[in-house]
Amino acid sequence: MKSFYLKRIISMLITIILITTLTFTMMHSIPGGPFTRERPVPDEILRALNAKYNLDDPLPVQYLNYMKGLITFDLGPSYSKIGTSVNDLIESGFPASAKIGLMATVIIVAIGIPLGVISALKQNKPIDYAVMFLATLGITVPSFVVATVIIYFFAGKLGWIPSFGINDPKGYIGPVIALAGYSLSFVTRLTRSSMLEVLRQDYIRTARANGIKEFSVIMRHAMKNALIPVVTYVGPMIAAILTGSFVIEKIFAIPGIGRHFVESVNNRDYTTIMGITVFYAVFYLIMVFLVDVAYTLIDPRIKFREEK
Template sequence: MKFYLLRRLVSILITIILITSLTFAMMHTIPGGPFTRERPVPDEILRSLNKKYNLDDPLIVQYLNYMKGLITFDLGPSYSKIGTSVNDLINSGFPSSAKIGLLSILVIIIVGIPLGVISALKQNTKLDYFVMFMATLGITVPSFVIATLIIYFLSGKLGWLPSFGLKTPLSYIGPVIALSGYSLSFVTRLTRSSMLEVLRQDYIRTARANGIKELSVLGRHAVKNALIPVITYIGPMIAAILTGSFVIESIFAIPGIGRYFVESVTNRDYTTIMGVTVFYAVFYIVMVLLVDLAYGFIDPRIKLGGDK
């Protein structure tokens, strides 16, 4: 296990360096700069801004300075929000993204997994057909369409829910539904298919033939093994949801990381784009590592790193 963790940590470090380097290169390949506007900025002001943020240094010097900042967890200043650092934007935006993200994850796990199990146990019944129809609908309808419909009907026409922000408990309902729709449907379908496959295995038939109670067969053997592919999906999903949905946060005007990222792309705010990308990449990689470690707890037969 120790050697496995060491290898994974080294690979994580290499991956972060590659992602940071590629992002840095792409940002400086795009025509224009962070201070390029529709109305041209006077040359003197542009030179002054470039000098202030060291953008007139050679690219290799800028790259080394940025990497040096990463080591000390300094993501640099925001070019579009004067006087604000990228660290400040992430610190202020992540709580909002995490709030709707955690609620969405709870909905996905608490609703999606039981629905998938029930649908598998009730295969080819009206309940199974209904659950699969709703799950298919949730996968095919984009999240921004769901968000728009919620704002139009539940907020605009009926006035049941706030249309923007996170000021009241009711204001969380719209973003959570829109954010969890696709993943909830996918987890339901994945759980159902995995559960059906496990129920056809010989060890399930043997357990039932030996007189083991059905609840024990389902809980200790079927569901436990059926969750392995589900957890494989849930790990990266958690990283994606917690770090913010770019579209959903923009539609509901939620001041989260996703909204800041969209604004930074529009304003060509290099440091914010790179900072959010690195933050997302690290979060994603860590969640994948935790998923790999969780395999060993769910199924002791799975050994990590060639352990015997």
């Protein structure tokens, strides 16, 4: 068990180094620089800015300096927002993204899993067809289309919710629904298919033949195995949702981490792009690691053996 976790932690560190290196290389291979604008900047000012941020150093030196800062959790200054560090941008943007993401995650798990189970238990019945129709619709319609429809009808025509911002509690309704739509539909379909597969297993038929109540068969025997594929998807999904949806935050004008990333791409803000990418990668890897831990909690039969 310990060796497994140690190997996973080492692989996570290697992955972070590879992602950082790849992002750094890609950023510096793009023509131009963080201070390149449509209106040319005087050469004297450009040289002064490059010297201030050490951008005139050789690339290997810049890379080593960035990695040193990364070790101490210093993601560097923002080139587009003078006087602001990347740490400050993440610290200011993540709470808004996390609030929306947490609400969306609760809705996805609390509604998606029960709907999938009910649909599996009522296979080929009207409720199953209705749930699958809605789930298929939720998967096929892009989130930005859902967001646009919400803004047009519920904000513009009916005036039930604000069209932008989250200053009002009602402001969370639009982005949360738009953000949760696809994953909710996917979790519902995944839970249904996984539950149907488990219900066909011999040990389920044996449990029913032994007179065990149907509720116990479903909750104590079928659910544990049926949830394993769902947990595999939900872990990385949480990381993606909590760190913010770039498109949704842009549409609803939410000051989250996604909006900072979009702005940094438009402004060629190297450090902000790399900082948010690394932050997202670390969060994602942590959630994948927690998924492995959750396996043993859901089904105690799953153990990670020590390698001799």
